[in-house]
Amino acid sequence: MxxxxxxxxxxxxxxxxxxxxxxxxxxxxxxxxxxxxxxxxxxxxxxxxxxxxxxxxxxxxxxxxxxxxxxxxxxxxxxxxxxxxxxxxxxxxxxxxxTDVEGVAVALAEAGIGAPRDAVVLGAGATAASVLAALRRLGLTSPVTVLARDTARTGEVTAAAERLGHPVRVASLTEIGDHLDVDLVVSSLPSGACDRYAEPLAAARADLFDVVYAPWPTAAARAVSARGGRVVGGFPMLLHQAVAQVRLMTGVEDVPVEAMRAAGEAELARRATAAGA
Missing domain, CATH: 3.40.50.10860 (Leucine Dehydrogenase, chain A, domain 1)
Structure with missing residues (x-):
């Protein structure tokens, strides 16, 4: 096959x-x-x-x-x-x-972030919509604030929120400092884009889920980790969405998660070494 x-x-x-x-x-x-x-x-x-x-x-x-x-x-x-x-x-x-939704939900739960009371999502693309669904699955009921670089281009994520039945508020990323009094910040931004907000994230109380998996850790992740916040990277999300895909494609329920994790981590380490050579 x-x-x-x-x-x-x-x-x-x-x-x-x-x-x-x-x-x-x-x-x-x-x-x-x-x-x-x-x-x-x-x-x-x-x-x-x-x-x-x-x-x-x-x-x-x-x-x-x-x-x-x-x-x-x-x-x-x-x-x-x-x-x-x-x-x-x-x-x-x-x-x-x-399976992106399962990837996000399992990655957060695996890190002990099972049910945040409130959350902010940075970015308004397809990943942000999956994040909203995952947060709802984990039990979040309060409105989620979506911070976008261009608030005029948030139609797809707000439409997804409406279909999911979960309220969202939209604001500009330039206002990030006004929206960080939450349990969890999720960055669905491209690689490097969240790092410019490392300073306000370091001063906040929120845990961080950054969907970037390479290079890792990001500057934002280091900043949150340094003040004792919990940090989740993009690799666990990628791993668990792939686990769900293997289950769907093969029909095998008991998917070898740890074998997949080890292979992925080894490949990321190999790429990091090659990039630094």
């Missing part, structure tokens, strides 16, 4: 390492996992070319919303969040799932 990760850019993806580690640990010697560069226009023809030996696909940006249009069936969660990061072959068609 075959599976792969698709996206653009996708060369940096850790998914092949994580999924292959799972197959090896499970003894699935006839399974393979590849990597393919694919943009939105290319997704439909790519799917059309796939034979019955294909079990599933992992999707990164910019394909998560396009997948909803092409799937034969979409889970309620993927529809509410507004994006799918997983396509699984079922009943002759592709079924769209969102």
């Amino acid at each position: 075959r599976a792969a990760v698709l996206g653009s850019p996708v060369a940096h993806s850790l998914s092949p390492v994580l999924h292959t580690a799972a197959y090896t640990a499970l003894g699935l010697d006839d399974w393979s996992y590849g990597l393919h560069e694919c943009d939105e226009e290319g997704l439909a023809p790519f799917l059309d070319r796939l034979g019955p030996e294909w079990a599933g696909l992992s999707l990164t940006m910019p394909l998560k919303r396009r997948a909803l249009d092409l799937a034969a069936a979409v889970t309620d969660l993927a529809r509410r969040v507004g994006g799918a990061n997983t396509l699984v072959r079922a009943d002759g068609g592709w079924h769209a799932h969102n």
